[in-house]
Amino acid sequence: MGHSLLVASMGFALLGSCWMMVVLAWQYPWLLHLLFFAVSTLSFFGLAALCLLLYFIQMAYESEKGALQLLPPEAGKTLNLSIFEIVEVLSRAIMRPLYDWLRVLLLINLDLDEDTRKEILEEMSPEFRRRIFQYSLGQLLPKRLQRFILGRRYSESKSPGDMQELFGNPTSHREKGEKGEKGEIRVRGRSLSRSQSLTDLLAFLKTVDNSPSKQSSVIEKILASKVADGAIWTMSQGAVHQYESHLSSRVRTFLENVSKKPENPLLRVPWRVINWELTAARSVLRTMVSLFNEPEADVIQKKDA
Structure with missing residues (x-):
């Protein structure tokens, strides 16, 4: 009986599918063509992906190195690391640069003392500190983009000082006088050379703090x-x-409801007690307020006198 019901279910499902195909071919022939095209195309690509997957599985089981031979060499090193080491690598690559940028924002937006600035600068990575405070934006661009912007002048010099002058106007003597020597900048009449030392960075921040834009506490x-x-x-x-x-x-x-006198005689006694308590509490509060207000009034009178 159970097998006959299963056969009957499959037969009805087949009849329903055939009936649907007939109706689609009769009313919407283009939809039937599109459905046939999609099913046949997906079947071919699915069989190709299945064969490729079976090939990789067979290669992984039969070869000595397994599936690692299909992956780049760094994959084996990554699998050999512990979870702590992987999280540390991700933190070094993502979180530390983010924290460095937050420190830069703190230096720019907050009015900090010298010790706090020194501590923030020391917490930055040296490479990030050099890139932020010592290099210009043009020097931080990729080499190909620098070559595209500068053209033939890019091959004239590769030192940071010369590259800084190349991004400016080399024919302007007035601009050269403002910059001073190579690798120097001039802030309000004082020149400050770009150095890797922490002292010069602090001096640079001090000179910037003296500008009018920072006097906004x-x-x-x-x-x-x-x-x-x-x-x-x-x-x-x-x-x-x-x-x-x-x-x-x-x-x-x-x-x-509380202020209205209840109609039930049994509730009038509790209502009277509650009213008495509220009246007593109100009088106590008024007395305390008057006691607190009297000294203030005496002080005001003495000041007026």
């Missing part, structure tokens, strides 16, 4: 206070809106 305080006031106002308005939309009606109903 008052503006920063004002902006910070405005932002704080705006945030507090937004939170207070949101709290008022939430109270008005959700709790105000319930609070009013509760106050009305």
